[in-house]
Amino acid sequence: MRRQRRSMQLLALILGLSIIAAACGGDDDDDSGSKGEETKTQTGGDLVIGAEQFPDCMDWIASCAGSSWGSWMVSYNTMPNSFDIVKDGDDWVYETSSMMAEDPEITTEGDKQVVTYVIDDKAVWSDKTPITCADYLYTWDQIKNGDDIYDKTGYQDIESVECPDGEDGKTAVTNYSKPYAGWQQLFGGQFGIFPSHLLKGKDRAAIMANGYDFSAGPWKLDGGASGWVKDTSITLVPNENYWGKKPTLDKVTFLLQADTAAEFEAFKAGTVKAIYPQPQLDAVEEISNGIPDTGKSINADHTPNAEALWMNNAKFPFDSKAVRQAFSYSLDRDAIVEALFGGLGVTKAMNSFNQTILGDFGDPDAFAGYTQDLDKVDELMEGDGWAKGSDGIWAKGGKKAEIVFKTTAGNARRERTQELILEQAKDAGFSLKIDNQAAGDLFGDQLPKGDYTLALYAQVLTSLDPSLSSLFVSTNIPTAENEFSGQNWTRTDIPDADEPLLAVDTESDRQDRSDAQAEADKLLAEDATSLPLDPLPNIFLWSTDIVGPEEGEDNPIFGPFHDMNEWALKA
């Protein structure tokens, strides 16, 4: 009897402790920053965010703009867009913005394409002037016909912008001279739409370059140009006349911090509450070591970045397809990616030149067959007439397979990538010689003129429209005749690939475009024109004092700050 009572007491104790443990436990994973339970937030408050770069100017269509950070911090928060980029399941897609009364209508007849925009009545500028067709007309005219414009692509294909209800009307009809598949990135995107009532007939650059006081987004520069303290800070305050969700915060300040190590210290000290660092080695190490009270979003599956090994198809030894293929088989790309980004949980190489944000577009696995296979290397090289010398390096006709390998000097992560590739390539019989260059020299001169054999750099998308045609269509090979103006720096010359690549730019149906891209991807992979390597992951870190950001939700194109109007500070 006594033993039975003791057993019951023990059982009761265990049950009681279990109940207490269940009540005290639960989701204590504060590092996720996810919304889980409702967190009490305060109204108002100031937020300070670290920024690695500032734009050179805020005239977003000028050549001095072209800054991703400028777009992320200011342009996307103040300039209106016809389309937003939103997450739909696992994919990021274009969605008609709240500025539009309805989805833009696109019609294609023969070679002509017409896109009609209907602007919502509630869409107004910060001075309450309605957004109208005049703004579309002005924006198009400035970009197409202006001097010193960063990128006219797409706008040059628009023959005219008509305002059937007058320039003050809400309907804008854009008439294209030929089909342009990327039309959704126009009248928005990095450029935005410009206020004709404030800029027409005036010096747009002078008004905007150093900061401007208008907005059609949830934020505006605090005091106009004075909200930008050059090389120091950019301060945004709510646009009280924004028609959508107005910000809860009183103010957001971006502080310039060019040094990554100091940036992380500032984050740990709470001087800045969020950072968006480049995936450099020291950043990866800091994140791997863990930072308390931090939410993080590390995104490699949906980034606009594609870092690759670009081979000069017109230069020895990569003027031989067999050598390009053999080199591609010599590398364990997954191991390289794991060495670089394993600390962030990113371990798989890319198998397509299409950035991962494009999802299933084209053939994401086109290059998957290129895994490390030294027997295959031997087979291809020997079949092409090469033989290994006593030093283990391939040679043919008295010339060794010595490859000059270039990337941007001073980039620690890329230098580490080179070291990893050097080792693997040497084991396969290729001798790589590193010759890194200043970015200006590399991109401005050597790549366009073909003064390289192998190069490591990234292509970055600023919209959801793929842009491989400019990189691989044979008519884009830079030559002395075209003053080295083409972007096909690899000198890829696959005539059968030209047509599908160009179709991607002109077909209006996304599936048709994807099918064309898949066809081109297959040909590019067979030819081993170059080799995709890693998706530079986007890294966004925020203090758990901020309620709003969610893991995996940072917008790869618009940046992590595009929805700051929905953020709040913890109470």
Added chain:
Amino acid sequence: MLTLVLRRFLISIPLLLIATFLVFWMVRSTQAFDPTARLAQSRDPSVVQNERERLGLDDPIPVQYGRWLKDAVTGDLGESQTKHEEVTSMLQRSFWNTLQLILWGALFSAVVAMIIGVYSAVKQYSIGDYVFTSLTYIGIAMPPFVFGLLAIAYLAVWPKQTWGLDKPPLEFVGLHTTGQSGLNWDYIKHLVLPVLTLTVQIVASWTRYQRAATLDVLSSDYVRTARAKGVPRRKVIIKHAVRNSLIPLVTVMAVDIGLLFGGLLITEQIFSIPGMGRLFLNALQTGDAPVILGYILVAGVFVVLFNLIADVMYGVLDPRVRLS
């Protein structure tokens, strides 16, 4: 004196012309500093050529330089080729930030170096002397960027995290909290770490100079005579030794300060202070020739000026030099 100043001024003009032309020629003849490189990955193939035409980059280098010089002699240093901002305003802003760091740094360094240097000399071979000597060698060997990051980690971040403070006790981003200005407690909190960082090597080297100069003076005949006459030791040190030992240190200080006006790149980079060093680095990276040339002018003028000050100070402090 006037002849000296005039002569120095006249010599500096061709020097600055040669310096600016050489730098301009190097920047323009090297693709590494191509101002259109940032546009190379634009999808629009015409944008690079348009930019080259806008900036006149296809003109011969002497023509480009002449264009800049024609405006520069009237005080117009032109507009940045990448930022659409007047070079003069960029230089003013950057120069003011660097000036603040230099003034505070020089003041702090001078006071500390004099005190420690004199102490080490007076108490030669004491434990204190050994300690300070060791610290100065560490200071000389310590790279500023290492010291800066350590200072941030241990004097700002660690106290904040360990003691659960709302803010770090010392700030390390910029010279003011956003929205604040002027000489106040916030400014001082922002100044401590960058000033310590930039002075760690300067204090160390000035201390060595001061110690050596003081030892030299203390062993001189007139000091021994004063002591023999019964002048108190303290008075001998303060009135005779310190003053005379300042002569070489002041000249070193003047030259060092002049060089600092070229920028404190590492300190500015770590502490996000937009000074002359960062301005120059950014301009170099983007091939922004007008800014580079403006920087060379300002830095060159201050090097010449402070070398002149060093010569003048030498004469002021040492009557023998004045008389000769």
